[in-house]
Amino acid sequence: MTTTTTPTVTADLAISLDGYIAGTDVTLDNPGGNGAEPLFEWIHNLASWRERQGMTGGEENRDSELMREWFDATGAVIMGRMMYDTGEKFWGDNPPFHTPVFVLTHRPRPTLVKEGDTTFTFVPDGIHSALTQAKAAAGSRNVDIAGGAGTVQQYLEEGLIDELQLHIVPALLGAGLRLFEGLGPEAGRRNLEPVRTIATPLATHLKYRFVK
Template identity: 45%
Template sequence: MSKLRIHAFSISLDGYGAGPDQSLDNPLGRGGEALHEWFLPTRTFQRMSGKEQGTTGIDEDFAARGFDNIGAWILGRNMFGPVRGPWPDQSWRGWWGENPPYHCPVFVLTNHARPSLQMEGGTVFHFITDGIEAALARAREAADGRDVRLGGGSATVRQYLNARLVDEMHIAISPILLGSGEALFAGMDLPLLGYEVTEYVPSQKSTHIVVSRRA
């Protein structure tokens, strides 16, 4: 069976995956952009932005791994956009413009139905209203044997971890303090849930840790 994987999920030293006061103009919250300073210069990100140059090394290696053998994505609704409650219309089409970086089916968790959204480059957003397990089943079917990547945010990651559905999680700990925001592991006991650290690699801008579910 395909794996459910989390990659390049950046958190602060005090455990926050986004800063406080998230908004349309500040989707990562106050100070949240600094979480991703390790990722933004990498060749992987720069190519996603249409550029050819970018850094190589440890950070690039982890960034690139996140796209290897991925056939579908799952996102929490906040990762798709800032709209809350029922969709007022179909005008919001994501943060990324008409050609998002996914290039495969993406399943967005929401409480409010919306028709699927076809984008350029092979990305199709499907809006799933019947829970995390249904979204994973749909994503695995769409992935056709490849793995599924879970993009977040923090609340969505916690739901999948608590259900022991995540096979592998790469977190990048950035050397900053946010003080408040979206705490990734709030109220969780990862060892009790069957998770253990299987890889630990420091770089100049981050500490990369892989947590895997024990068989």
Template identity: 40%
Template sequence: MSLTRIHNLSISLDGFGTGEPQSADAPFGHAGERLHEWMFGTRFWDAGGTAGVDNAFAERHSHGIGAEIMGANKFGPPGWQDDTAWKGWWGPNPPFHTPTFVLTHRPRPSIEMEGGTTFHFLAAAPAEALETAREAAEGRDVRIGGGPTVVRDFLAAGLVDHMHLVQVPIVLGRGVRIWDGLEALEDAYDVEAVSSPSGVTHLTFTRKAGS
């Protein structure tokens, strides 16, 4: 069976995956771009970037992925459901290149974009959404793209096989935390930590056999 994977999810030292408040001008709230500066310096993001540790982890994001699941707050700012012209943050050619399932309480017709991305809108619990995404992935893996609330829901449901978090050395103090309600999550995973010269720490969680 295909795996369920999370990649390049940046969190602060105090565990927040996004700041607040989110808006069209501030997708990550008061966090700004600070959670993702490590990635902007990589060759994965920019052809002129570095090819070191950060790049090696970042590149794994795209390998073997056949579908993506994301939350409503990753697809757009509060209120996007009322804007029939809204097609996401990413322009006409989004970076997913697969069927992409947006979890929302207000589904709308699918949107076919350039580059192989088609956005589908689902009102579904994590297990049901994953089953739908796996069918679309045709044997390849399914990526849980975020934001932190969706990641937390899939972790709580025991549906994540592999997770790559990037702990960034900043303290946000408020926003959406990844760890709430996930006490002793580490018992189900083998956890590895790799430090980078950029100052971030890459944390890899791989589900233990039988967990």
């Protein structure tokens, strides 16, 4: 249950039917990896997504509503260093987060204050520290673990994610980075509860809650 004192920790990811959240050969210049286009192409024309990037137009459909719901519910974001490095230039002076963002890194550096209420705070002392800081910053809203794959996996492994929303796109990638990798059989002791399922032609949106 969401309360005002303990923000819900979410992860919200586009995933292929065969479980990939990125393609092959992910690099700084190719953060989605090869073959990953089907994961993201349904997003580009959503009105809520475009609005968030400072663009106009796009479609106002159920998928767009879900995207807006997630944006609005998020009060702080955590991401890995590679996601930050690959996004930094693309996001520009007015990044699409509009909340405090905590970046996991090994090298401390000063907080960056951007336009539109986005700040980037660099956290050198681990995922728990980042979560504590993000929870303090999120107020009554959620903390979202944005990515990349390795970062979400770390939080999953530690049982720190409360709600997982997967947007299953109707595509197979056949290769790439899987969301669920290396969890091990102890993952079987986690209890998942379906929260809702919303199907559109673009994606099947599944939301689950981890219950203690």
